[in-house]
Amino acid sequence: MVVSRDGVLRGDADVAAVAALMGEAARASVLVALAGGRALAASTLAAEAGVAPSTLSGHLARLVDGGLVTVEASGRHRYFRLAGPEVAEAVEALARLAPSRPVRSLRQASHAEAVRRARTCYDHLAGRLGVAVLDALVASGTLRAEPDPTGGADPILGAGRARRYLLTDTGRAHLDRLGMSLECAGRRPLTRYCLDWSEQRPHLAGALGAALLDRFVARGWVIRGERRVVRVSEAGRAGLVRDLGVDPAAVA
Amino acid sequence: MVVSRDGVLRGDADVAAVAALMGEAARASVLVALAGGRALAASTLAAEAGVAPSTLSGHLARLVDGGLVTVEASGRHRYFRLAGPEVAEAVEALARLAPSRPVRSLRQASHAEAVRRARTCYDHLAGRLGVAVLDALVASGTLRAEPDPTGGADPILGAGRARRYLLTDTGRAHLDRLGMSLECAGRRPLTRYCLDWSEQRPHLAGALGAALLDRFVARGWVIRGERRVVRVSEAGRAGLVRDLGVDPAAVA
DNA sequence: CGAATGCTTCGGTCTGGACCGAAGAATGCT
DNA sequence: AGCATTCTTCGGTCCAGACCGAAGCATTCG
Structure with missing residues (x-):
């Protein structure tokens, strides 16, 4: 036409x-x-x-x-x-x-859902779980969302969105109590965000993001699967909600 | 997404x-x-x-x-x-x-409309006028629409559409009276159809289609323009409706 | 200030594919 | 049957462009 x-x-x-x-x-x-x-x-x-x-x-x-x-x-x-x-x-x-x-097999579809639910992104958490963890850390005052200091629109998140996340003093103490403090960040930035492609919202990266995933795995809260998928254990569901204030829906 | x-x-x-x-x-x-x-x-x-x-x-x-x-x-x-x-x-x-x-200029747009209204297709009429002429010839019994003899779907018009148009005896007599009979069809098929791209319906081609355009031009009913466009004269409007039964809307 | 990072430009290699003409198969016309 | 028309297959030529690595700028960080 x-x-x-x-x-x-x-x-x-x-x-x-x-x-x-x-x-x-x-x-x-x-x-x-x-x-x-x-x-x-x-x-x-x-x-x-x-x-x-x-x-x-x-x-x-x-x-x-x-x-x-x-x-x-x-x-x-x-x-x-x-x-x-x-x-x-x-x-x-x-x-x-x-x-x-490609005929979307049931198996593929369920894998896709698992990937969206929780996965790793390099060395930190991503997917609905990763986004929920960052949300919880901000909500509890552990991290403070800092607007773009330059005032310009963030090229990834758009105008008015947080450009960096700062670890607060109370937040550091909180993580210490949980046994989740970081030994040494080295030269790596403590916090970074990373835009989650399946959620279209940021999740936590940087040294803190990596440390958290490390602890979660060490405690058996999340179990690494294949293809970057991770599964949340029963203990993880309880712990993430109780200690970090993660939205229960994100670990259901 | x-x-x-x-x-x-x-x-x-x-x-x-x-x-x-x-x-x-x-x-x-x-x-x-x-x-x-x-x-x-x-x-x-x-x-x-x-x-x-x-x-x-x-x-x-x-x-x-x-x-x-x-x-x-x-x-x-x-x-x-x-x-x-x-x-x-x-x-x-x-x-x-x-x-x-390409900025569609007003001039281009009106040219497009003129093309859709009436144009030549090789040596016969096309556009709304061409389609209307074929319709009129069939309606008046001059041509008889013959369904596909093989029963298969016509590759152009689809299943159930006419595959050929036959000149009836009364139709030939009618055209004779109008001074529009054909001298000699030669080896060329008397009637053919041709799918009109702007109307998505067939118009008349073949020796008869060519003869009709020839007569229309000779009588000054249609005037050839540039780029295959043709214009219908005042006499043409009257003649096409009166003698051939063409839908007045098609020559308006 | 240097070192590291992120990206682009440049030079050189190599393959995919667009093109044509000639020959071959299928079909319709006389 | 014989001939013309329509389309496909095959063989051979040739060019656009995809690719990489090295080198060159720009920016940020220590």
Whole structure:
């Protein structure tokens, strides 16, 4: 309906150009990773796509040039984002007619649910559980959410969202009482956030995030499974709710 | 939302594959030409795309293999059609974010409307007028719509639609009275239909279709414009409605 | 200030695939 | 049957572009 030949509506050279831009594995990977409105750094995207940073840099330049993606420089990072909802719609339209739609087996579906529920992200917790833990730490005053000091919008979380999380004195004492203090953070930042892709909200990373996962595992609160999935034990359910104030729904 | 990494929702290899299939000028041209549900023959599509038939044959095979296009053999022709509405939607989604969206000027828009109203298709009439003329000839009994003798579905019009139009005896007499009989059809089939891309319905082609356009022009009923557009004169409006029973709305 | 980090540009290699023409199979017309 | 038309397959050429590593800027941190 929209398209037709004869010069009546639109030529087709454009369609081929846009499709060609999407029709390469690394670039498609970028667009898919960016679908949902996330902004991600070039290095992250390169790891996702499984190509060298230099290669992906070229791809990103072409995507930006083609108007599918926008860039925002922030320090020495450059955050890439889909240029608009139309781009996401096009990606989804293509995904809908992807060949060999992998028959989502029951087993795969339940694995997917497990991943969303609780998993590791590098060395810290992620998924609904990871997000709930950060929420609980903020709610209990252990961490204090600090708005962006520069006043600018955070490229990942958007304007008005916390840009860093500070460990309070009472919070440090609290963790000490629980036997969860950190020996030495070394050069690593104590707290960092990491945007959870399945929850679209931040979870706790950094040295504290790693320490917490470490303790949880040591106490048998969470058990590592395969493919980064973790399972919460009965003791973990009780302990997380009692000692950290985690939302019971997140460990159910 | 639909798409994400980690095997949770869907990998992206499929997106890249589909997009790559669309990301080539000749193949995109095919998809655009087929948008709207038309079924076209390989040779037609090759001419559209501006490549050798052998080249396009390869492209069509890939499109069929990729599930974007279906093929139906009919005699020595093979008619290609989009595999489904999802394909058209994807093409349109891509077209929407095509770069350098050519600003549709008022002039272009009115030209488009004129093309839809009445134009020539090779040597016969097309557009709303062409379709209306065929309708009128059938309604008046000049032509008799013959269902597909083989009982199979017509590759262009679908099952249950007329596959050929026969000139009846009374119809021939009627055309004689109007001074519109044909001298000699030669080797060319007397009647053929041709699917009108703007109306999605058949208009009259073949020797009779050509003869009618010829007479209409000779009598000054229609005036040829540029770019295949034709305009109906005041006399034409009256004559077409009075002598042929054409729907007045089609010549308004 | 240097060192580390994040990203881009450049040079060189290599493969996929787009293209054509010629030959071959299938079908319809006379 | 014989011939024309339509489409596909095959062989061979050629170019776009995907890829990597090394080197070059810019920024941040110690």
